[in-house]
Amino acid sequence: MKKFDTELFVGLFMIAGIICLGYLSVKIARSEILGTRGYEVYALFSNSGGLKNGSSVTIAGVQVGRIRSISLDDYQARIVMSLQEGVKIQEDAIAAVKTKGLIGEKFIEITPGASDKIIPPGGRIRETLPPVDIEQLISKYVFGKV
Numbered sequence: 001m002k003k004f005d006t007e008l009f010v011g012l013f014m015i016a017g018i019i020c021l022g023y024l025s026v027k028i029a030r031s032e033i034l035g036t037r038g039y040e041v042y043a044l045f046s047n048s049g050g051l052k053n054g055s056s057v058t059i060a061g062v063q064v065g066r067i068r069s070i071s072l073d074d075y076q077a078r079i080v081m082s083l084q085e086g087v088k089i090q091e092d093a094i095a096a097v098k099t100k101g102l103i104g105e106k107f108i109e110i111t112p113g114a115s116d117k118i119i120p121p122g123g124r125i126r127e128t129l130p131p132v133d134i135e136q137l138i139s140k141y142v143f144g145k146v
Contacts, residue, residue, distance in 0.1 A: 037085045039121035040068060041093045046079035049106055049131030051097060056107040057081045067108065081108065089125065091117040096129035106131065 048070055056063035065083035072078070083089070092113030099106055110125070119125060 006068045031111065038065065038083050039085070040080055041089060041119055041121070041123050041125055042078055042080045043108075043125040043128050044073060044076045044078055045095075045128050045130055046076060046088050047097075047130040048079065049097045049133075051077075051079065051106045051108070055105065057083065057110065058107060059087070059112060065112075079108070089119045091115040091119055092127065093119070093125055094127040094129060095125045097131035099131070102134075120138075 051067060051070060053067055053069060055067045057067065059099050062067040064087045065081050068076060068080040068082045070079050072125035089110060094111040094113070096109050096111065097106060097107045113127075
């Protein structure tokens with residue numbers, strides 16, 4: 001009887017672990033099984049700087065979307081961003097590639113503009129800033145060019 005109790009306990013523990021693993025994988029992947037509401041805009045960068053599909057898009061430190069795709073468009077990185085439905089981006093907004101911490105994850109930060117005109121769905125953010133290249137800064141410092 002004692003062996004049966006141990007096997008039952010181990011079995012329940014394994015089932016609970018599998019359920020937790022499934023929940024976490026869906027939560028981390030931010031599964032889009034049901035679809036998301038919102039719209040897409042894009043921006044052209046001279047360098048994508050290590051961005052990946054699914055990276056965050058933020059405004060004032062608040063996540064407002066994700067990167068949908070990254071492709072090459074006339075020797076520039078074309079980054080398509082999927083933004084939440086209620087988020088409005090002004091025509092003179094600036095999109096910049098940033099890093100969380102020194103060597104952390106890359107993301108896009110949008111700095112709102114002052115224009116009254118709003119970028120429509122499928123529109124383009126015209127002002128962009130490429131990422132800061134840490135290796136280039138270090139080499140300039142080492143060779144005294146700073």
